[in-house]
Amino acid sequence: MPIQRQHxxxxxxxxxxxxxxxxxxxQVGENLSAGIEQQTRETLVAIEQLLLEAGTDKSHLLSVTIYLKDIDADFSGMNTVWDQWLPHGLAPARATVQAKLCEPEILVEMTVVAALPK
Incomplete structure (x- = not known):
């Protein structure tokens, strides 16, 4: 099976x-001057758009890794947005870690693995 690469x-x-x-x-948010909740919302919008482009959606998430600049300060705010976004009963495997991100203004970054629907 060939590997398809986009963007x-x-x-x-x-x-x-x-x-x-x-x-x-x-994936990260666009407005890097925003707080954790807005950056999380924007990150999830970017994820949804890319999943749609790839032919799937958030109901097919398998695994998500969340990187937070400051896990003590931002874990709760990120989870508030995450919990509202995630379809009930369809939680993926997930890890959340604190990390030094590539730009100091980035508060959250997420990597995603999802299945294509059959």
């Missing part, structure tokens, strides 16, 4: 589709 540059692809699985590169 590819020299460094990375935003979407990889292989063998019925969709992999998304790390």
């Amino acid at each position: 590819t540059n020299q460094r990375m692809s935003q979407i990889i589709v292989h063998n019925g699985t969709v992999y998304l590169a790390g």
Whole structure:
């Protein structure tokens, strides 16, 4: 089965589709001056758009890794938005870690693995 790459540059692809699985590169919000709730909302919008482009949606999430700049300050606010966004009963496997992100204004980044619907 071929590997499909979308939105590819020299460094990375935003979407990889292989063998019925969709992999998304790390996604962040657009307004990096916003707080954790708004950055989380924007990140989830970006994820939804890429999943749709790949032929799937958030109901097919398999795994999400969430990177927070400050887990003590932002875990609760991020989870408030996450819990509202996630369809009931369809929680993916998930890990949340604190990380030094590539720009100091980024408060949250998420990587996603999802299944393609059959």
